[in-house]
Structures are given as C-alpha cells and as structure tokens.
Amino acid sequence: xxxxxxxxxxxxxxxxxxxxxxxxxxxxxxxxxxxxxxxxxxxxxxxxxxxxxxxxxxxxxxxxxxxxxxxxxxxxxxxxxxxxxxxxxxxxxxxxxxxxxxxxxxxxxxxx
Amino acid sequence: xxxxxxxxxxxxxxxxxxxxxxxxxxxxxxxxxxxxxxxxxxxxxxxxxxxxxxxxxxxxxxxxxxxxxxxxxxxxxxxxxxxxxxxxxxxxxxxxxxxxxxxxxxxxxxxxxx
Numbered sequence: 001x002x003x004x005x006x007x008x009x010x011x012x013x014x015x016x017x018x019x020x021x022x023x024x025x026x027x028x029x030x031x032x033x034x035x036x037x038x039x040x041x042x043x044x045x046x047x048x049x050x051x052x053x054x055x056x057x058x059x060x061x062x063x064x065x066x067x068x069x070x071x072x073x074x075x076x077x078x079x080x081x082x083x084x085x086x087x088x089x090x091x092x093x094x095x096x097x098x099x100x101x102x103x104x105x106x107x108x109x110x111x112x
Numbered sequence: 113x114x115x116x117x118x119x120x121x122x123x124x125x126x127x128x129x130x131x132x133x134x135x136x137x138x139x140x141x142x143x144x145x146x147x148x149x150x151x152x153x154x155x156x157x158x159x160x161x162x163x164x165x166x167x168x169x170x171x172x173x174x175x176x177x178x179x180x181x182x183x184x185x186x187x188x189x190x191x192x193x194x195x196x197x198x199x200x201x202x203x204x205x206x207x208x209x210x211x212x213x214x215x216x217x218x219x220x221x222x223x224x225x226x
Contacts, residue, residue: 036217041220043114043202043204043217043220044155046214046217092170098143098145098215100157101157
C-alpha cells in the first residue's frame with residue numbers, strides 16, 4: 001500500500017537557523033514526489049516535483065532532494081515568512097490519473 | 113490569486129441537508145480535482161475529472177457526487193450531510209491528466225455542518 005510519512009509533525013526554528021524536513025515514502029514505482037506549502041486557511045501552493053533519486057531542486061531558501069526511500073526539504077536561514085505547513089505527496093497508482101496521496105505535513109514556525 | 117476560483121468560501125448548513133460547491137479551473141487547465149481536508153485526516157483525494165469525463169475516484173462517499181461541465185467548471189454535490197462532513201474542500205486544476213503536472217489549488221470552501 002502506498003504510504004507517505006512526514007517528520008517532524010511540528011518544528012520551531014529561530015530566524016536564520018537552518019534545518020530539514022523529512023518525507024519518507026513507500027510506493028511501487030515512484031512517478032514523482034511533490035512538495036507543497038500551505039498557509040492557514042489557504043490552499044496548498046506547489047513548490048517542487050522530483051522524479052528520480054539524486055535529483056535536487058531549489059527555490060529561494062528551499063532545496064528539495066530525493067533518494068530511493070525519502071525526500072528532504074532543506075530550509076536555509078529561514079525567515080518568519082517561511083512559517084507554514086509543508087506537505088509532500090506522491091501520485092497514486094492509477095493509470096492515466098494524477099491524483100496525489102498527501103502526507104500529514106510538517107508545521108514550521110520561524111521565530112524572529 | 114491562484115487562478116482557481118471556488119465558491120462559496122464559507123458554508124454553514126444543518127445535518128441532512130444538501131450543498132453544492134463550485135470550482136472554476138485556471139484558464140487553459142482541463143483537469144479538475146477535488147480534495148477534502150479535515151483536522152484528523154489531512155488532504156484526501158475525492159475525485160478527478162478531465163475535459164468533462166471522470167478520470168479517477170478516491171474514497172468518495174456515495175452521498176457525494178461531482179461533475180465537470182462543458183465550460184470546464186466543476187461542481188461537488190454533498191447530500192445527507194453529517195457532522196463529520198465538516199471540513200475544508202479544495203478544488204485544484206492542472207493542464208493535463210498525466211502524472212507530473214503540478215496542481216494549482218483554489219482557496220477552498222469551508223463547510224460547517226451543525
């Protein structure tokens with residue numbers, strides 16, 4: 001059964017304190033791993049898609065990496081505006097479809 | 113503004129009632145997805161449409177139904193509502209149906225069943 005587990009559930013960082021969020025997955029035939037950011041009361045915002053082990057993508061203070069079993073979202077020198085819930089997701093095994101299975105997220109709080 | 117429009121933003125209704133949530137996808141997107149987000153379950157996939165046809169179904173209850181119209185907007189109908197149906201309902205869209213296309217989510221409809 002496809003499974004996505006994110007850790008930690010919550011993370012509090014001081015501004016400028018770098019850290020990493022983890023997303024471990026068990027899927028048969030990974031067809032991509034997605035990272036989203038969600039602010040309270042809003043819809044998730046797409047960040048990255050990773051397709052193969054060793055792939056890395058960056059956007060401002062965020063860098064996503066992928067191995068065969070997990071993905072990391074590295075946050076370098078975070079700012080208070082980076083506070084949000086970060087979700088990872090994988091496509092479910094349905095041919096021709098693009099429905100995603102989401103993890104429960106890591107709630108990040110960056111303290112000034 | 114993501115370009116995906118959901119109405120209404122908030123909805124309060126009584127148990128046993130029926131409601132309709134509406135979604136207009138981003139211009140040019142043919143695929144529409146519905147997700148439910150509750151506090152204890154996280155984001156759960158309900159159903160996907162592509163160019164008017166149902167493409168995939170998740171754990172959508174029989175009391176729930178959806179459709180995508182020729183102008184590509186979509187509606188999610190929830191009937192015989194129960195307290196447990198209270199949640200945020202998100203619509204998302206993408207240009208195609210295949211894997212790898214990132215979704216654009218709307219801002220959601222918050223449904224409260226009392």
